[in-house]
Amino acid sequence: MKSQNSQPKQTDNFHDWAAELSQESSIHGVPYVARRDLHWTERLFWTAIVLASAYYAINSCLAQWDRFRENPIVYEYEYLFALRNFTFLGVTLCTTYADKESVDEVIKQTWGVDAWQDPEKAKYYAEFLLVLNHLQYKTMETLSPFENDTTLENLNYVSMLLDLQRKVLPTAAPAVLAPIITEVGLCQTTSQLNRYGNPYGKTENMEVARVKDCGFFSDCNFMSKPFNSIRTHLFLYLHDVNELMLPDDTRTITFDAKVLSSYVIGVMLHSISADREVRNLPVAYRKCRYNDENYLQYYSPYHPSLCRLECRIKHALSLCHCKPYFYAAAPEAPVCNITGMLCLARSNWLEKPCECFPLCRQNTFNIFHQEEQGSDPSEQFERTLIIKMKLPKMGMKRRVVFSTDQLIMSFGGAIGLFLGASFMTLYGLVYLFLTFVAYKCKHCLYEN
Numbered sequence: 001m002k003s004q005n006s007q008p009k010q011t012d013n014f015h016d017w018a019a020e021l022s023q024e025s026s027i028h029g030v031p032y033v034a035r036r037d038l039h040w041t042e043r044l045f046w047t048a049i050v051l052a053s054a055y056y057a058i059n060s061c062l063a064q065w066d067r068f069r070e071n072p073i074v075y076e077y078e079y080l081f082a083l084r085n086f087t088f089l090g091v092t093l094c095t096t097y098a099d100k101e102s103v104d105e106v107i108k109q110t111w112g113v114d115a116w117q118d119p120e121k122a123k124y125y126a127e128f129l130l131v132l133n134h135l136q137y138k139t140m141e142t143l144s145p146f147e148n149d150t151t152l153e154n155l156n157y158v159s160m161l162l163d164l165q166r167k168v169l170p171t172a173a174p175a176v177l178a179p180i181i182t183e184v185g186l187c188q189t190t191s192q193l194n195r196y197g198n199p200y201g202k203t204e205n206m207e208v209a210r211v212k213d214c215g216f217f218s219d220c221n222f223m224s225k226p227f228n229s230i231r232t233h234l235f236l237y238l239h240d241v242n243e244l245m246l247p248d249d250t251r252t253i254t255f256d257a258k259v260l261s262s263y264v265i266g267v268m269l270h271s272i273s274a275d276r277e278v279r280n281l282p283v284a285y286r287k288c289r290y291n292d293e294n295y296l297q298y299y300s301p302y303h304p305s306l307c308r309l310e311c312r313i314k315h316a317l318s319l320c321h322c323k324p325y326f327y328a329a330a331p332e333a334p335v336c337n338i339t340g341m342l343c344l345a346r347s348n349w350l351e352k353p354c355e356c357f358p359l360c361r362q363n364t365f366n367i368f369h370q371e372e373q374g375s376d377p378s379e380q381f382e383r384t385l386i387i388k389m390k391l392p393k394m395g396m397k398r399r400v401v402f403s404t405d406q407l408i409m410s411f412g413g414a415i416g417l418f419l420g421a422s423f424m425t426l427y428g429l430v431y432l433f434l435t436f437v438a439y440k441c442k443h444c445l446y447e448n
Contacts, residue, residue, distance in 0.1 A: 080391070
């Protein structure tokens with residue numbers, strides 16, 4: 001009985017695993033390394049050959065992996081003429097108009113100060129309203145003269161702006177433009193995402209002009225007579241109608257329309273599309289997102305403009321524990337008072353880069369033509385803005401040149417070229433390793 005139990009132990013201890021490896025593996029040179037009848041110098045030579053082949057195989061696989069991560073996509077031109085329709089661009093109009101009557105009324109409603117009875121105090125509050133009406137995300141340091149005034153705390157700044165600019169807000173029905181609070185103040189827009197800038201405290205879309213489809217054989221024009229013929233400086237922002245206006249952004253065209261001038265503006269659309277295979281790549285490698293690949297907390301669906309807004313909101317909350325009043329999203333977050341906005345300006349909160357990938361399918365624009373009329377103040381006529389969008393005959397397309405399947409095949413090709421191995425070889429090696437582990441475990445149990 002004792003001799004029978006000792007028999008398996010001896011077999012496990014003296015099993016020739018090197019010979020087993022040489023039989024199971026089809027890697028070039030491994031059988032010669034394991035052969036006992038060869039001279040040690042020959043076995044050393046074949047060991048060096050196997051190690052060198054493994055080095056070049058691994059190095060080639062790493063190079064293919066880097067290529068897959070960095071350059072899996074190329075851009076190619078595709079023919080578009082008469083093959084596709086495009087949505088008309090979005091328009092956002094901004095002004096800082098506020099007349100004396102509106103200023104006096106806001107002062108009286110907010111602080112109970114009559115301009116006739118207390119002109120000094122009314123002048124002080126009028127200066128604050130002027131700064132507030134011109135305030136932008138990059139100019140919050142202009143609030144410094146009012147930092148220690150407690151009468152300016154806990155005010156609804158957006159409501160005050162609505163009262164200041166009530167004479168230039170759209171009143172016609174059906175509405176073409178909707179009021180929107182932006183990083184450059186109170187504006188009017190045709191954006192389909194205007195709910196995220198709703199100045200009335202609700203996250204719901206306001207009525208705007210319907211999205212217009214433009215074809216190669218149809219007119220793609222927009223005409224507006226802004227601000228009811230009131231003479232005021234106008235800034236025009238052109239962007240994708242499904243995006244929010246972002247000042248100082250490459251996807252938004254900023255145009256200074258001056259005070260009196262009428263314009264005819266020609267805008268060229270540039271299209272970037274994507275193959276179906278692009279979606280199969282990881283987001284980090286294709287470096288773009290689709291609308292339904294949303295990860296934002298305050299916005300949905302995904303858009304680069306919304307991503308940047310959320311990035312700035314979160315950065316503001318982390319620095320000064322509040323958000324500027326011109327961000328309507330995150331309604332539960334505290335709104336900055338003057339001290340909070342000065343805190344952000346002094347903390348250089350805009351210097352943090354926001355890593356927001358573009359959309360895989362997107363449209364961008366540039367102005368290729370403009371005509372100005374009526375810049376003479378002596379001429380009396382109604383200001384008119386006409387925007388004509390021109391469609392491209394050719395467009396860019398994202399195309400996958402190195403997919404996940406191609407990565408796997410390149411790995412197999414490199415390993416097969418240098419080592420002569422295949423998937424079945426790897427499977428055999430894994431099986432042999434697991435068998436080795438099982439034998440060792442069994443041997444340990446017998447010893448105990």
